[in-house]
Amino acid sequence: TVMVGSCGSVPDTIWTDGAVQIRGEDVVAHVSPVSTVPEVRAHLVALQRATIQAATAGIVVEGRDIGTVVAPDALLKVYLVADTEARAARRAAEEGGTDTAATAASLLSRDRIDSTRAASPLAKADDAVEVDSTFLSLEEVIDHIVTLVEQRR
Numbered sequence: 001t002v003m004v005g006s007c008g009s010v011p012d013t014i015w016t017d018g019a020v021q022i023r024g025e026d027v028v029a030h031v032s033p034v035s036t037v038p039e040v041r042a043h044l045v046a047l048q049r050a051t052i053q054a055a056t057a058g059i060v061v062e063g064r065d066i067g068t069v070v071a072p073d074a075l076l077k078v079y080l081v082a083d084t085e086a087r088a089a090r091r092a093a094e095e096g097g098t099d100t101a102a103t104a105a106s107l108l109s110r111d112r113i114d115s116t117r118a119a120s121p122l123a124k125a126d127d128a129v130e131v132d133s134t135f136l137s138l139e140e141v142i143d144h145i146v147t148l149v150e151q152r153r
Contacts, residue, residue: 049070
């Protein structure tokens with residue numbers, strides 16, 4: 001479940017699958033600047049931890065500070081990477097073929113903001129397994145991560 005407060009023209013909403021909405025222009029334009037506000041980070045970390053604690057059969061959680069701040073004791077932490085060109089091509093395809101160069105610039109800007117923010121910066125956890133998805137399909141990434149989970153059980 002993704003919970004989002006007002007963000008530009010996006011109303012207060014709770015989505016059970018926000019995959020499309022989180023890629024929307026209003027959310028993308030505001031997510032990194034809003035994430036630099038310590039009070040916002042603290043509130044979101046508390047919500048994420050409560051969601052994780054409530055999970056009865058395991059949970060997969062995605063985010064830029066999950067392994068270092070939100071769930072540092074997780075059974076498995078995956079640090080997913082890909083080169084900028086691959087990330088931009090994937091995002092542009094998701095957005096219906098937008099300009100790849102502009103998309104790459106946007107991704108790099110968000111990476112810079114998220115990596116340098118004071119509260120919960122983007123960082124690889126010391127015990128995270130790095131998975132480079134540059135040349136992998138989504139199915140291959142999922143298969144690899146499922147194998148990692150099975151090895152940890």
